[in-house]
Amino acid sequence: MKDFADIEPGLALDDLIVCPQCDAAYRFKKPGNGERAQCQRCHKTLVAPRRNAGLQIIAVAFAVLFLIVGAAYFPFLTIDAAGNTNAVSILDAALAFSGGPMIFLSLATAALIIFIPLVRVLLTLYVLIPIVLDRPAAKYAIPAFRLSEAMRPWSMAEIFAIGCAVALVKVADLANLGFGPAFWMFGILVVLVIAQDSFMCKWSVWYRLEHPKTS
Amino acid sequence: MVSSGTSQNIVSARELGVVACRRCTKAWPLGTERCGRCGKALESRDPLSLQRVWAYWIMGVICYIPANLYPMLQTKTLFQSDESTIIGGAVELAHHGSFGVAAIILFASVVIPLGKFWAIAFLAISVRERTMVSKGMRQVLYEVVEYIGRWSMIDIFVVAILSALVQLKTLASINPGMASIFFALSVIFTMLSAQAFDSRMIWDVQAGNGARSRDE
Structure with a gap:
């Protein structure tokens, strides 16, 4: 801690919480499990601890991990028109842009729908498992969590899932479409990813990384 | 709290x-x-925030122009080959009577991107100039822009799925057109522009704004 000389006497910085969105400062009082502390000005949720959130997130993260690997590998949609059939996996869809500058688009698509979600899950497990087991934080846990948070807007698995629905509507009257196993895996994946993001209280994770149990 | x-x-x-x-x-x-x-x-308060916002914003707008001029999809069927731009494709659908789908495409690929450009520009200007719009409303606008930004990638994903799926040898095939790469870049630059905006500036009282009374 640095000196507080030029700050209001009696106001320790550890007692403050500041809304990252509108810079409103509040005196910090930890909400109970299941409660949430919201910024009164812009209504951003600041702290929302949940009982056993860590364990739930880890369980969901393992499920997401297997589903991503499975969904990327198994066929995902099949098309059948006048005897011509074609089955594609998600990787095929991501790599559909080929030739010339399109290759960059392929790489970006593959990253957005498979690799970034995958890396985020692995980072989440790496950071949270020691915390939940009451062990000292993992080495580089802080940069790992930072990277995971920075990737959050670029993880677009759920958008891809809605994109499938749109594509289905467009082709449905041209050909017979079938769903492969990966389609259902991806459907579950989307629900789990959303659940995982809503269980996660970032403040609690940062707090635990700063005050690790030393046992 | x-x-x-x-x-x-x-x-x-x-x-x-x-x-x-x-x-x-x-x-x-x-x-x-x-x-x-x-x-x-x-x-x-990040003094360079607005410069970054405008730099990404300009890149986004520039990329959005070829995204509309080049074809988005190249459809080959048994007898003909067809290239359609975003707007051209929607107009064609409307000619075939699918007004609903045409309207959705126009809304998602034209109205929403243009709306985002307008909203980011408005927010960036509003922290410097006096505005009638309350702080709460501008914060909501910012959150909407940040939330919707990622969803514009849906166009690109639909093109990717269609091009991978509809590869039925001679019968029919769909391939992505040049517009898809510019559209993706435009979406990415618009997202970066929105992320560069420091929303705390909305809540600062600007000289002569007189918005203190509208704080809540």
Whole structure:
């Protein structure tokens, strides 16, 4: 801690919480499990601890991990028109842009729908498992969590899932479409990813990384 | 949560002589350079924020022009080959009677991107100039833009799925056109532009704005 000389006497910085969105400062009082502390000005949720959130997130993260690997590998949609059939996996869809500058688009698509979600899950497990087991934080846990948070807007698995629905509507009257196993895996994946993001209280994770149990 | 003031008189961290980390919400004395908890560079108000917003914004607008001029999809069927732009494709659908789908495409690929350009420009101007729109409304606008930004990638994903799926040898095939790459770049630059905007500036009282009374 640095000196507080030029700050209001009696106001320790550890007692403050500041809304990252509108810079409103509040005196910090930890909400109970299941409660949430919201910024009164812009209504951003600041702290929302949940009982056993860590364990739930880890369980969901393992499920997401297997589903991503499975969904990327198994066929995902099949098309059948006048005897011509074609089955594609998600990787095929991501790599559909080929030739010339399109290759960059392929790489970006593959990253957005498979690799970034995958890396985020692995980072989440790496950071949270020691915390939940009451062990000292993992080495580089802080940069790992930072990277995971920075990737959050670029993880677009759920958008891809809605994109499938749109594509289905467009082709449905041209050909017979079938769903492969990966389609259902991806459907579950989307629900789990959303659940995982809503269980996660970032403040609690940062707090635990700063005050690790030393046992 | 106990406010540092009453709800009518919320004190910003800057007024307290404190700079807060935007990533982990921890407070530090004004002038601290890096957050000691998560390592993020601290800046009470980022003076370069608006420049970055405008730089990405201009890139986004520039990329959006070829996205509309080049074909988005190249459809080959047994007898004909067809290239359609975003707007051309929607017009064609409307000619075939699918007004609903045409309207959705126009809304998602034209109205929403243009709306985002307008909204980011408005927000960036509104922190400098006086505006009639309340702070709360502008914050909501910002959150909507940030939320919708990622969803514009849906066009690209639909093109990817269609091009991978509809590869039926001679019968029919769909291939992505050049517009898809520019559309993707436009979406990415628009997202970066929205992320570069420092929403705390919305809540600062600007000289002559007189918006203090509209705080809540």
